[in-house]
Amino acid sequence: MTDEDRTVTREETMDEEIVAYLDGELDREAALAIERRLADDPVYRARLTRLQQAWDLLDNLGRTEADENFTQSTVAMVTVKASDESTEGLHQARRRKMLGWAGLGGLAVVAAVAAFVVVDRRLNSENRALARDYPVIERIDEYSNVESVEFLKRLQMEGLFAAEVSDGG
């Protein structure tokens, strides 16, 4: 659709005003303007008459009357459906609750496993440190007699521990 198609023509604006006048939707000033034009312009007057005639023909459509049982059947249908939906809602709520508990249980298991892994790793790391330091611990008394680390390093540089190193000690 081009913009030209959407342009409201003067004729359309005029029809809008006439219809709004017929529907009583204009303010007093606008209504008076329409009435003045109606008095002076026979074409305008004919247009309004045609629109009014077509509108009056809608009276032929008539109003629909519900059957005798319609009210009762509507109320019954609504009550039954609403009750079904409410029961289904309760079931859903129960299912959601159960799922919630199951989720919480799952979380507790995951937390327990995670705690176990963390504690286990921490304990194992202490053991690993003990195992690593075992040769030192074994000779701690001898090492305690050494005055300083610098002294030991000098002895090592002079090759005093070469045999022990090659033994993997």
Place this chain on the structure above:
Amino acid sequence: MALTTEPFRYDLHDPDVRLMLQVREGNAAAFEELVLRYQNRLLTILEHLVGNREQAEDLTQEVFLRVFRARATYQPGAKFSTWLFTIANNVASNARRSYARRKEVGVPERHNGSDSSPMQLDQLAKAASGLMPTRALDRAEQAEMVREAVKSLNERQRMALLLSKFEGMSYQDIAETMGLSVQAIKSLLSRARVNLKEILTPYIEQGIKLEDSPRSANAREDDSLEEPEE
């Protein structure tokens, strides 16, 4: 002095709002009363909107079901009738969409002997043979003609027209019901009435049948170009 704008108290001005508030409190009799008050009004609008009595009844019941479902959260923010016809408008639009989908997948259209169906051939033949009184024929023919003319409008024009004609709604209320601006409703109603005039003018002037009028065949197509802008 400071001016405060109090929200409009629909419960004080609209007895149907008060009934709905009773429904919210669990009063079943109040709901039945609302069904009684509005069933014919809804049926009238919906039957002329969808052109089928049986479907109009189904849709009316669907509207009341939605009203009942919404009872717990109901807050009176509009006239009850405006709220109700907003629901009706949504229900009818949904029905039209699902009907369009069914049509796409080839589900056959439901037919019934509804009052709103066009005059049957045997009735017309009977009328032509003079067995039907002339006065009755005139009225039936006229009603059929107008029904066909209304059917040829697009759905939004039809809804606005029916709310204006049968409910006597103001432009403001129709705008609220259909979720459009007041200016859009002004244009919509104007185009609907101009289209009606053009379709029915030959009939008004000379009693020509609708199918003889070239305007009626083109009305729906023209209307699709004339949707009001929001």
